[in-house]
Amino acid sequence: MGEPKKSIADLKIGEKGIVCCFNDEEMSLKLLEMGCLPGCMVELSNKAPLGDPICIKVSGYNLSLRLEEAATVMLR
């Protein structure tokens, strides 16, 4: 068993993390070209009023994505 991993969906507002890998190939292609790359620092900056979607800061800009999609990006 590997160590328990955290995804972007688990971040709290203001919390930061470093992208390690993706567990969904299709989503990873879309996220990669938006600059969400392994080794990148992400910060959860905001949530929509109903808690979903969320907004992260990555590569110097704001990116919104759904919780479901955020859960595919693992942090280290």
Place this chain on the structure above:
Amino acid sequence: MSIEKTTRLKVALLGNPNAGKSSLFNHLTGLNQKIGNFPGVTVDKKVGTSKISDNLYAEIIDLPGTYSLYPKSLDEQIVLDLLHSKKDPASPDLLLVVIDASTFKRNMLLFTQIRDLGFPVILVLNMLDLAEQHGIKIDPLKLEKELNVPIVAINARTGAGIRELKAAIACPVHTPPESYYKPGPLASGIISEVKESFSLENDYQAILLAHQYDNMRGLPQKEKEELARLVKKWSFDSKGFQSKETIARYDVITRILKETVEEKSVDDKELTSTKIDRILTHKVFGYLIFFFILLVLFQSIFAWASFPMDLIDGGIAWINGALKQNLPSGPFTDLLTDGLIAGLGGVLIFIPQIAILFAFIAVLEESGYMSRVMFLMDKLMRPFGMSGRSVVPLISGVACAVPAIMSTRSIENWKERLITIFVTPLMSCSARIPVFTILIALVVPEVDLLGFINLQGIVLMGLYLIGFLSAILSGFVMNKILKNKQRSFFIMELPSYRIPRWKNVGLTIYEKVKTFVLEAGKVIVAISIVLWVLASYGPGDIETNAVTEIRREQPELVESTPDFDNAVAGKKLEMSYAGQFGHFIEPVIRPLGFDWKIGVALITSFAAREVFIGTMSTIYSVGDSGDDEATIKQRMKEEINPKTGGPMYTPALAFSLLIFYLFAMQCMSTLAIVRRETKGWTWPMLQLIYMTGLAYGLSFITYHLFS
């Protein structure tokens, strides 16, 4: 000078969404722009002419914003379709890649891909000032040397650097590029075979073909089969390669960044956009503010627009009156005044409302708020089979379903897109406004509630609400019926807030109003003329027959008095082709409270709802011999129901008619657009049946509820 032959250059503008492409386009082309369609598809294509130097003109084409050459939506597919082959005569001579310096790294991905295709490229560096606020300092000269392409720094907001950009366009310095991305040895087999089979010189073009042959328009079936064979032969794993390519490109970009860009951390200083977002996407305030903005939008459409609309209405009536007095009476004058000008009035009266609506939409779009609306609404829209991206088409549908349906091209998921297309025409478009305002003015008293809210305004807002609810509920039902094959996702940039560029807003308004007047105007004027002919002539000599009929039916009337003339004119209209047409369908619409005159209007407004007013004007002008200056509103108010002796337009009839116009699919342009966007007749026909059925049923209920 003028003898000298001028040269024309084809220049395409590319870049990420929100990189400032459209502002640059507006700076380069000003009012010399037009919106058309790409051949075969209905995506807006903005093309303009720019004078580069005395004898060099450039045709500038503004392409949809995209993050990479791997399209996710139909909008982005256009970019690839245009660039995949240099042999295509439509392919541009020069590409301007606009880069937002404040998100330099992400923007560079698209640039390196485009550069690798081998086109002559100029890199346009925008928003350097914003980048500095973010702690990013770029050295354009160093970057130019590193990338080996011409770089021009501009400020698309102020227009600084445009002259330098034109100079760069005029004297191109293009060295053949060396690819930024070197595909590994695994791909070399398929690359060389594709290059050979399609006689390509460029590696990256070959790779893109192998990746995306299936979605490319204009690629013959035989070539697609050949590519499918090659992909299978070399077991080319498209997704794996794409992911490797993207990471490899970012590696190159990071290396270039290290040499040319100084990055300081500005983390301690919170950016203004984040602060604004705290409020605008707040749990409670977020929705409240959005609702308030919508309220202001509707209020302004009706409150601010009424004054210029009354002016236009009065102006048209005045012109008609003046023409009738000064021109010799006869069929030609009647055709001009009752047919042509009355119909034209029905178009021109919309201009203020359309202008205000598009001004609002443009400001929301420009300021960056529109993407927050999508962010706020995404979760709410999901149970209805739509996503946050469906909100913009739905809001634009309040102006006109045609551009709204075109804007669904940015929705990646086919099912979500289909549902959005299907329900958007239920949103109450501006073509319904004149019908609404006239009928409301006839039966709803103009009183203020609580001293400031207008009762007429409330009824109007209620109609919009009914339209919105029916759209949402229809989406809910469709979501249950349709199967989703494709995964839905919502990965979207939230751009920084900015003050809208008023020039862009102005150009949007100008463009939309122009398109509306020309497109809708053509249809309405044509129908008005046809209708006038149908309403003025009939089988046999209706002039003499009408006089005989009236003498027989109403012997108490004294001949040559206004009463007698009115009765004859009414009879004449009833005997005309249009009147017979109306009588023919009367049995069907009688349960809704409508008479044959409304029947004629219903049939003509199938082409477009706004024709209703023109039709009513024509019918009542033709059928009424006295008092030519009176506007249509006045004439409808005076209309007497022959059966009851009371006013024709009772609340029951007016509400029934309102509901009918709210739901019925009376818009050929919408049907045509839906057919093109869904590539078949199935969806537009379903839409027609569904909406007309809904209109008939609900009108029936309304009529019997109120009478």
